[in-house]
Amino acid sequence: MKRVYVNEEWCLGCRLCEYHCAFANSGKTHMASALMNVKIRPNIRVEDDGKVCYAVSCRHCEEPLCVTSCITGALTRENGVITIDGARCVGCFTCVLSCPYGCVRPTGQGAMQKCELCLTNGGVPRCVIGCPNNAIVFEER
Amino acid sequence: MKYVIIGNSAAAVGAVEGLRSVDPEGAITLVSNETYHTYSRPLISYLLQGRTDRQRMKYRPDDFYETNGCRTLFGRTAVKLEPEKRSVLLDDGTALTYDSLLVAAGSSPFVPPMAGLESVEKHFSFMSLDDANALEQALFPEARVLIVGAGLIGLKCAEGIFGRVGKITVLDLAAHVLPSILDEAGAALVQRALESKGVDFRPGVSVKRFSGGSAELADGQALAFDILVTAVGVRPNAALVRDAGGETDGGILVDDKMRTTLCGVYAAGDCVLSHDLSCGSARILAILPNAYSGGFAAGTAMAGGEPAPRRTLPMNAIGLFGLHIATAGSYTGEVYQAQDAESYKKLFYSGGVLRGYILIGDVDRAGIYTALIREQTPLSQIDFPAVCREPSLIAFGRAYRDEKLAGKKD
C-alpha cells in the first residue's frame, strides 16, 4: 500500500509541503487567496532545529491508537487510510493525547484534523507533488 | 461458536470488532439494560451543551449490529452467571447459553450515604443518556444547581449545563478540583477558568445533611439549591462475576487475555482491574480507550485468536470551558516544570523513564509524551532536555525517524 515517506537527507526545510497541504484542504481554488494572511494549520509539519529538518505526517498506523482511543467513533481506518468525520468529532483531544507522532491537531473550529492522504484532493498527496526536492514521496516500501 | 456479551458500550463494541477480526461466523448476542444504540458515554455533557446530538453521538454507525451479525437484547439485565452450565440468566427469566461470555458491564455511580438524601426531590447522577435526559428535563433558567464532586464527571456536568441554569456550585472534599489527575498548582488554573465563568467552587467541604432543597455543609454553612447532582465516584460492576465465585478485588481480576477466573468468562472495561504500567500496579482505569482496547483483546481471545499485547496506563484529555488539559501516567520521581501565562507543564521521570505528565493550556502533540511513558523509552537514548521543552521527533534521533517516517526496517 502506498504511503507518504520522507527522505530526511533531501529535506531543505522550505516548508512548501505545509503550504500545499493547507491549500489543498482549504477548499479554495487560488493559493494566494487561500493562504494570504491566515495562520495555516497543515496536516504535515516540518520539524527543524537548525541542524536537521524533515516533514512529519500521519503514519496511518496498522494499530492506530488515535482510532482505538477515539471516544466518539469519529476516527476510523478503512483500506489502510485513517480519516476523521468532523461532524462527529467534538474536539476532546484524546487523539492528540494518543498519537505517538503528534499528527492530529485541532482545526480551530471545534473538531480535529489529520492527513487523509488527499483522498478527496485527487488521490496523490499534495505535499508530495509540491515538494521540490523529492524529500517527500508517495510509494510502496 | 456462541458468544454472549453483557454490555453495549465501548468494551462491548471493542469485543464485537475483536471477535469479528477472527471469527466472521459465530453467533454474537449483546445484552444491555440500556435501550439505546451504542452511544459515546462521555458525550452526554456535550449533548446538553448542544455540541452533539443523539444521532452524531452514536459510537458506531446505525448498521453496526447488522454489519457484524449481532443479535441485540436491549432493556434486559443479566442477573446471574452460571459458569458451570455456560449459561447466563436474564431478568425476564430467559437463560442464554454460550461458549464464551464477556462481562463488559462498566461501572455505576457511587452515591455515598448522606443524611437526608431521600428528602431531595431532584437528585441525579451523571453517567448515562437517561441521566442526562432526566437532568435536562429538570433544568430551568433560574435553577440553582449543586454538584457534589469536582472530578471529571462533576465538572463535565457543570460545563454541560452552564448557561442553562442560574447558578452552579461545585463542592468537593478534596482541596482542589480534579484531585485524581491534577496537582494543586495545575488545579488552580482550572479553578480560575471555572470561577471566571461564575461557577462557584468550594474545596475541602462535604455535606452533613440534606433537607429538601437545603444542604447543611460540614463547615456549618447552609446552601439552598433546586437541583442536586452527585458525582462522587464510580464503582465497577463486578457483582455478576463475584456472585458466581469469580475473583474480584474492587474490580474483576483478568489475565492478559482478559479471562476471569471463571471458565469461559471474560471481562473488560470499567469493571476490571487493569495493569498500570506507569507504576506497575493493578488499578481501575475507567477510561474509554482502555475499555475499547480491553474489549478488542477479549473478543480476539474469545474467538481463539492471539490478542496483541496491551500497554495500559491512565490518560485523560479534558476540555473545560475552553481550557484543555492532558494528563497521563503516575506523578512520581523528578519533575521538569515550565509555566507561562497560557500554559502549565509538568513531566515526571524516575528510573530513567518518563512516568507521567500534566499539560494545561498547550496540549499540542501530547501523544509524544504518552508514547514515552507507554513504551518506557530509556531517556538516555533520546535528547530528553529537548523533548521536555517541546514534544517533537527531533529528540528521538535519526534511526527512529528512518524507521517510523521513512519505513526503513533496520
Ligand SMILES: Cc1cc2nc3c(=O)[nH]c(=O)nc-3n(C[C@H](O)[C@H](O)[C@H](O)COP(=O)(O)OP(=O)(O)OC[C@H]3O[C@@H](n4cnc5c(N)ncnc54)[C@H](O)[C@@H]3O)c2cc1C
Ligand atoms: C460524563 C462522563 C464523561 C466521561 N468522559 C470521558 C472522557 O473524556 N474520556 C474517557 O476516556 N472516558 C470518559 N468517561 C469514562 C468512559 O465513559 C468509560 O470509561 C467507558 O464508557 C467505559 O466503557 P465500558 O464499556 O467499560 O462500560 P460502560 O460504558 O459503563 O457500559 C456498560 C454497559 O453495560 C450495561 N450493563 C451493566 N450491567 C449490566 C447487566 N447486569 N445486564 C445488562 N447490561 C448491563 C450498562 O447499562 C452499560 O450500558 C466519561 C464518563 C462519564 C460518565
